[in-house]
Each structure stands twice: as C-alpha cells, then as structure tokens.
Amino acid sequence: MPEPTTATTSTTSTLRAAVDWTACQGHGACADLLPEVVSLDEWGYPILQERPVPAEARRRARRAVSECPALAFLLKR
Amino acid sequence: MNASVLPPVRIRSLANANANTNTNTNTNTHANTHANANATATAAAMRLLPSEPLDHQAHRAIYGDLPRLDPGHIMAAAERSGLSGQGGAAFPAYRKMAAVREAARRARRRPVVVANGSEGEPASAKDKALLWHAPHLVLDGVALAAAAIGADRAFLAVEGGHGLRRYLVETNRQRPSSAVPVTIVEVPSRFLSGQESALVSFLDGGPALPRFQSRPVFEQGVGGDPTLVQNVETLAHLALIARHGPAWYRSGAATSLFTVRYADSTPTVVEAAPGTPLQHLTGAVSGQAILVGGYHGTWLPLEPAARSGREAGAGIRAITGDTSVSAEALGVPLGAGLLAVLPHDRCGLVETASILRYLALESAGQCGPCLNGLPRMAAAFGELARPTPRSDLQQIRDDLSRWAGLVTGRGACRHPDGTARLARSALITFAAEADAHSRGRCRACARPPMLPTATPATSQSTVTD
Ligand SMILES: Cc1cc2nc3c(=O)[nH]c(=O)nc-3n(C[C@H](O)[C@H](O)[C@H](O)COP(=O)(O)O)c2cc1C
Ligand code: SF4
Ligand code: SF4
Numbered sequence: 001m002p003e004p005t006t007a008t009t010s011t012t013s014t015l016r017a018a019v020d021w022t023a024c025q026g027h028g029a030c031a032d033l034l035p036e037v038v039s040l041d042e043w044g045y046p047i048l049q050e051r052p053v054p055a056e057a058r059r060r061a062r063r064a065v066s067e068c069p070a071l072a073f074l075l076k077r
Numbered sequence: 078m079n080a081s082v083l084p085p086v087r088i089r090s091l092a093n094a095n096a097n098t099n100t101n102t103n104t105n106t107h108a109n110t111h112a113n114a115n116a117t118a119t120a121a122a123m124r125l126l127p128s129e130p131l132d133h134q135a136h137r138a139i140y141g142d143l144p145r146l147d148p149g150h151i152m153a154a155a156e157r158s159g160l161s162g163q164g165g166a167a168f169p170a171y172r173k174m175a176a177v178r179e180a181a182r183r184a185r186r187r188p189v190v191v192a193n194g195s196e197g198e199p200a201s202a203k204d205k206a207l208l209w210h211a212p213h214l215v216l217d218g219v220a221l222a223a224a225a226i227g228a229d230r231a232f233l234a235v236e237g238g239h240g241l242r243r244y245l246v247e248t249n250r251q252r253p254s255s256a257v258p259v260t261i262v263e264v265p266s267r268f269l270s271g272q273e274s275a276l277v278s279f280l281d282g283g284p285a286l287p288r289f290q291s292r293p294v295f296e297q298g299v300g301g302d303p304t305l306v307q308n309v310e311t312l313a314h315l316a317l318i319a320r321h322g323p324a325w326y327r328s329g330a331a332t333s334l335f336t337v338r339y340a341d342s343t344p345t346v347v348e349a350a351p352g353t354p355l356q357h358l359t360g361a362v363s364g365q366a367i368l369v370g371g372y373h374g375t376w377l378p379l380e381p382a383a384r385s386g387r388e389a390g391a392g393i394r395a396i397t398g399d400t401s402v403s404a405e406a407l408g409v410p411l412g413a414g415l416l417a418v419l420p421h422d423r424c425g426l427v428e429t430a431s432i433l434r435y436l437a438l439e440s441a442g443q444c445g446p447c448l449n450g451l452p453r454m455a456a457a458f459g460e461l462a463r464p465t466p467r468s469d470l471q472q473i474r475d476d477l478s479r480w481a482g483l484v485t486g487r488g489a490c491r492h493p494d495g496t497a498r499l500a501r502s503a504l505i506t507f508a509a510e511a512d513a514h515s516r517g518r519c520r521a522c523a524r525p526p527m528l529p530t531a532t533p534a535t536s537q538s539t540v541t542d
Binding site: 022042 | 444483
C-alpha cells in the first residue's frame with residue numbers, strides 16, 4: 001500500500017505529475033506540453049520525474065491535465 | 078468438519094516441539110499428567126495452526142476467550158509487538174491501523190475491515206490451511222482489528238472453488254453475535270483478486286481488478302469508507318498478541334506460516350519461529366536455488382555450507398540449509414511465505430519463464446507499461462529457457478533489465494513491480510544457466526516446470542499432522 005501520511009495541504013504546496021495508468025492511452029500530449037517532468041518510454045507511455053513541476057511550467061502542467069484525451073494526466077499536491 | 082475440498086497440503090509445526098512430544102507420554106502421578114497437559118495446552122495456545130480444524134468450543138478450550146476489546150489496548154499491543162503484514166508487503170500493521178482510524182476520524186465515517194484470505198498465488202497454501210484449521214483465530218483477529226479502529230462492518234474474502242465460504246459462514250455462526258458483523262465473500266480464483274484495490278472494487282460490486290486510486294483504500298475503500306485490508310494470517314497473529322502480549326510476540330517465540338515446495342511433491346504448510354534454519358523447514362532436500370516469498374519474490378542460489386554468503390550480484394546472496402529463515406538473514410523480503418526449493422535436475426530459467434508467462438497473462442492489461450512490458454519479459458525469458466546457440470544473449474539480458482525498470486512503479490498496482498523483482502533475481506541466480514543455454518548446452522532440459530501456474534483442481538484432502 002502507499003505510505004500512509006498525515007500530511008496537511010500547505011499553501012506553498014508543490015505540484016507533482018501523476019498518471020492514472022488504467023486510463024492512459026499513451027497519446028503523449030503530456031510529454032509535448034511538459035518536457036521538464038514528462039518523457040515517453042519505448043511504448044509511448046509517460047515517464048514521470050520525481051521532482052515537482054517547476055513554477056514556470058505550472059500553467060503548461062494545467063493545460064496538460066485538461067488536454068489529456070484520456071483524462072489520465074493529473075497533478076498531485 | 079468437512080475438509081474434503083481443501084487442496085492437497087500437508088501441515089507441519091516446528092513450534093514448541095518439546096512440549097508437543099510429551100503429549101502421549103505415560104505418566105505415573107496425577108500431578109505429572111497435569112503438568113504435561115498444561116505444557117501442551119500452553120504450547121498449543123501460542124500456535125497458529127492446530128492439528129485439526131477447531132470449532133468455536135474447541136477453539137475457546139485451547140486459546141481461551143477473546144480478551145477485552147479496548148481500542149487503546151489493541152492499538153498499543155499492535156504497535157509494541159512490531160506486527161507486520163503477512164500478505165506480501167510486510168507493512169507495519171499498527172501504522173496502517175492508525176492511518177485508517179485517523180482517516181475515519183477526519184472524514185467522520187465508520188471504517189471497514191477486510192480480512193484478505195484470497196491467496197490468489199497458485200503456489201501458496203498457508204492462508205487456506207489457516208482458514209480451515211483456525212478460522213476462529215482469524216475471526217478473533219477481525220473482531221480485534223474492528224474494535225481497534227472503530228469499524229462497524231467487516232468482510233472476509235476467500236478464494237472461490239474450495240468450499241471455504243460455506244465452511245466459514247457456518248463457522249461464523251458458532252460465534253456469539255458479535256458487535257461487528259462479518260460477511261464472508263468468495264473472490265474469483267485469480268492472481269490479482271487479492272490486491273487491495275481489486276478487493277475493494279469487488280466488494281463494491283465491480284470487477285475483482287485493481288483500480289486507480291486517487292486516494293488510497295485506507296482513506297477511501299469499501300463504499301467510500303476508510304478501509305483496513307489485512308491478510309488473514311496477520312489478523313491471526315493479532316489474536317495471539319492480544320492473548321500473550323507484545324513482549325511474547327517480540328521474544329522470538331511467536332511463529333509464522335510458510336508454504337514449502339519441493340519439485341512436484343505436495344506442498345507443506347510449515348509453522349516456524351523466526352531464526353529457524355532453512356533445512357528444518359524444507360526437510361532434508363537438496364537443491365540449487367530457492368524461490369523466497371512467492372511469484373513476486375526472489376530466487377536465491379542455494380549452496381553447500383562452505384560457500385555460503387557468496388554475493389551473486391545486486392544484493393543477492395547465496396544461502397545454505399543453515400541460513401535462518403528471516404528477512405534479515407536471507408537479505409530479501411519473506412513476502413507471502415513461499416519457500417520453493419529448485420532441485421538440481423531442474424532449470425530455473427524454465428521455471429521463471431513459466432511463472433512470467435502466467436503473471437503476464439494474469440495482468441489485468443489495464444496499464445500501458447504492464448500490458449507492454451510483462452508479455453515482452455515473459456517472451457524474452459522463454460528465449461533464455463531454450464538451449465540453442467545464440468549471439469544475442471547480452472541483448473536479451475539488456476532488454477530484460479530495461480523492461481524490468483520500465484514497468485516498476487508504473488501501474489495501478491504493484492503486480493509489475495513484483496514481476497520485475499522475480500525476473501531480475503532469476504537473471505542473477507541463473508546467470509550460468511543462461512550462458513550454458515546460449516551455447517546450446519543444458520543440464521536439466523525437457524523437464525516441465527515444477528511450480529504451478531494455475532489453481533490446482535480441488536481434490537481429496539491429504540491433511541496430516
Ligand atoms: C497483484 C497482487 C496480489 C495480491 N494478492 C494478495 C493475496 O492474495 N492475499 C493477500 O493477503 N495480499 C495480497 N496482496 C497484498 C494486498 O494488496 C495487501 O497489501 C495485503 O492484503 C495487506 O495485508 P497485510 O499488510 O496484512 O499483509 C496482493 C498484492 C498484489 C500487488
Ligand atoms: S496525454 Fe494522457 S493519455 Fe496521453 S500519455 Fe499523457 S497521460 Fe497518457
Ligand atoms: S499494473 Fe498491471 S496488473 Fe496492475 S492494474 Fe495495471 S495492468 Fe493490471
């Protein structure tokens with residue numbers, strides 16, 4: 001199971017890329033929009049960087065969420 | 078009790094052997110008889126597996142009544158005992174229980190307990206043996222866990238096709254109508270059925286397949302309520318901890334269950350204390366390697382005593398019959414407690430190829446990396462298992478290592494992670510075989526795999542003590 005945490009959401013929270021793997025169709029739109037934290041594997045599925053989305057890429061990150069055709073690309077605090 | 082649908086399994090206990098040998102001794106004085114009987118009774122009360130299935134009356138005669146269900150006490154005992162999950166991931170039970178309780182408090186919802194007896198792994202038999210022999214110990218554990226976290230309902234999930242549900246429904250009726258109702262549910266006999274989000278999905282009326290969890294099941298599980306999923310053996314441990322205390326549990330006297338396999342013989346469920354040497358669990362069998370944990374586990378080289386400790390690579394150490402069976406001594410997790418000894422006349426590459434094919438077919442195919450990676454890994458191992466002169470051995474190894482990396486951590490469940498662990502360990506432990514095969518040579522060809530890749534057909538039980 002994932003590590004249970006009791007983390008509270010802070011105002012200076014960071015955003016991390018996440019994928020619903022059961023929904024992702026490997027369209028790759030997320031990697032096009034957000035090359036800082038998303039690349040594609042040899043089958044076209046996203047490889048996510050551990051590090052948070054850089055501040056200057058936040059808008060593109062939100063676009064990646066809304067433009068993912070499978071509604072699979074997510075941002076987590 | 079009708080145990081005729083229990084798959085073939087033998088049961089052996091290495092626990093408290095001294096006390097047990099006294100059972101049938103003829104003693105002269107009344108006092109002596111009493112002392113022996115007491116020693117035996119005490120020993121039995123600390124074990125998970127009785128020699129025969131216990132109804133509620135027999136259970137209470139051996140283990141005594143369930144102790145007071147005070148949440149604070151149970152939580153403290155769980156914490157101090159260091160109890161960890163027996164279903165595969167060895168996660169600390171206390172931390173999970175505390176997380177569920179806290180999530181329920183914050184959401185103002187009543188949490189749910191799910192006792193996981195799915196045991197979808199075809200090589201494993203310990204959970205079914207426990208459910209047949211000590212169902213009330215498991216149900217005690219469910220009651221304790223429910224009381225500890227404040228749950229108002231519980232489920233006990235068992236694998237279909239063994240008649241377990243009917244047996245357990247009957248068993249459950251023998252108990253005093255407890256505060257927390259327990260629903261016994263049969264899950265499909267598939268490898269993935271016991272994954273926690275698959276259980277939640279199934280209990281919610283969906284398919285028994287893992288699902289994407291925007292929030293983990295300890296926050297949002299069955300019916301949206303915070304859910305504690307705990308392996309049935311973990312819960313049985315909790316029932317013993319509640320009776321004998323966390324200090325007893327930590328002392329090394331407490332036992333756990335293993336499924337021991339050797340070649341094609343009937344598996345044996347062995348109950349043993351930590352630190353028991355491997356050869357005491359497996360008996361006097363010799364072999365070249367051992368699969369520890371399960372099909373998501375690790376192959377380790379098995380060697381004569383003189384060569385113990387040889388580093389085979391990437392944290393995989395050779396072990397011997399004298400190595401004690403603990404995660405520390407073996408250097409790998411004990412997973413779900415499978416110990417499968419590979420004899421000298423078998424091929425570890427053939428075994429691994431067969432297991433990988435099975436795991437790839439069992440994948441729900443919902444997640445891209447798993448859907449693409451697992452069949453490729455299985456096919457590549459199929460190549461390694463074939464003795465034929467080839468020049469692309471290094472390429473196959475590189476592909477396998479890369480795919481193992483690509484599938485890890487990239488699915489809705491940990492099935493690909495476990496599959497990758499198995500493949501990586503086989504590449505190391507059976508490296509010499511892979512070299513030999515690529516030169517067209519083979520020590521143990523044409524033997525079919527010994528490890529099962531589908532649930533055995535139910536048949537007459539051969540339970541012995
Ligand atoms: C593919 C897969 C299959 C699993 N099958 C089982 C199972 O059959 N029984 C089980 O107890 N846990 C199984 N698990 C682990 C559960 O998800 C969960 O971690 C466990 O039941 C928690 O109980 P524990 O902490 O007491 O071990 C499986 C996990 C995965 C990834
Ligand atoms: S855009 Fe969406 S579907 Fe396409 S690869 Fe990214 S997450 Fe997957
Ligand atoms: S990771 Fe694999 S087994 Fe797990 S849900 Fe995704 S496709 Fe199914």
